[in-house]
Amino acid sequence: MFPQVSVTPAGGYIIWQDNTIDGHGLGIAAQKLDSSFSSPYGPFRVNQRTTGDQQKPAVAMLKNGGAAFVWQGGDQRSANIYARFLNPIGTFTGTNDIRVNTFTNTPQTTPALTVMSNGNVFVVWSSQDLTAANYMQDIRAQILTTNGTAVGTNFYVNGTSAAVPTELYNQRSPAVATLANGNIVVTWVSENQGLSGLAFLQGTNWIHIYARLYSPVGVPLGTEFRVNSALYSLCANPAVCGTSDGGGFHVHRMRAIRFCKLSLLCSAGHFRIAHEKRTSHRCFA
Numbered sequence: 001m002f003p004q005v006s007v008t009p010a011g012g013y014i015i016w017q018d019n020t021i022d023g024h025g026l027g028i029a030a031q032k033l034d035s036s037f038s039s040p041y042g043p044f045r046v047n048q049r050t051t052g053d054q055q056k057p058a059v060a061m062l063k064n065g066g067a068a069f070v071w072q073g074g075d076q077r078s079a080n081i082y083a084r085f086l087n088p089i090g091t092f093t094g095t096n097d098i099r100v101n102t103f104t105n106t107p108q109t110t111p112a113l114t115v116m117s118n119g120n121v122f123v124v125w126s127s128q129d130l131t132a133a134n135y136m137q138d139i140r141a142q143i144l145t146t147n148g149t150a151v152g153t154n155f156y157v158n159g160t161s162a163a164v165p166t167e168l169y170n171q172r173s174p175a176v177a178t179l180a181n182g183n184i185v186v187t188w189v190s191e192n193q194g195l196s197g198l199a200f201l202q203g204t205n206w207i208h209i210y211a212r213l214y215s216p217v218g219v220p221l222g223t224e225f226r227v228n229s230a231l232y233s234l235c236a237n238p239a240v241c242g243t244s245d246g247g248g249f250h251v252h253r254m255r256a257i258r259f260c261k262l263s264l265l266c267s268a269g270h271f272r273i274a275h276e277k278r279t280s281h282r283c284f285a
Helices: 197-201
Strands: 004-008 011-018 027-033 053-061 067-074 080-086 108-115 121-128 137-144 150-156 171-178 184-191 207-214 235-242 248-254 259-268 270-278
Touching: 011 053, 011 067, 027 053, 027 067, 053 108, 067 108, 067 121, 080 108, 080 121, 108 171, 121 171, 121 184, 137 171, 137 184, 184 235, 207 235
Parallel strands: 004 053, 171 235
Antiparallel strands: 004 011, 011 027, 053 067, 067 080, 108 121, 121 137, 137 150, 171 184, 184 207, 235 248, 248 259, 259 270
16 A cells, blocks of 8 residues: 655665565665666565554665655554665665664654755654644654665644644645755645634635745745635645646646646745646546
């Protein structure tokens, strides 16, 4: 389940959630691909810890020819984000799983990652925060080196403070990509952001896609912004990738009107929405 793949012209890795790979419920399996995208070897286990289920993996090829893996692992009520790294010859750089998140008393879920222009890895995930009065999810991030060493500490992507959650409702399901100019864009689902309390009590809901841009070394370039144009929307399943001109494409699902939206994001200091269009009459997520 939940397969992910990352490849270069020389090959890559495919990773997935597997119910037999570690013998203790769900584990994370991966398989190497050669330059013809065939597999010269069988699958191997990524996770070392086997307590609880290991789920929702993601993979990215490193600039040195190795690979980075992330996933959520443990009890569903207190899942953590873990990472492991392969060196260019295909062996792990360490013997243990690396816990990415700092706080461990609430669920940390749905990780995503991208390789930065300097070779480090930018990891994002959904974090439920008991430090906030509403106990909702926020988007957190951490930069790691290729041996798993943390660069700085965990920080919030959404809201107005890197240290404190500031938004009332769930911020979840992140996606992240590195652009051709080295900038990094993070997108995520934002529930009822900007909705008044009265409108919420009257039954109004909207779910938007928000994004934020970072410099090549992970410094925020401005505040978060809404990607979708229609205010009364129910959006989900964001995905983003870079383009050769330094901008990027972003796609998300809009349940209310049953089609996908494709946004062209142009980089000129900050992102702006160049256009948004329907890409299909039906979407599969």
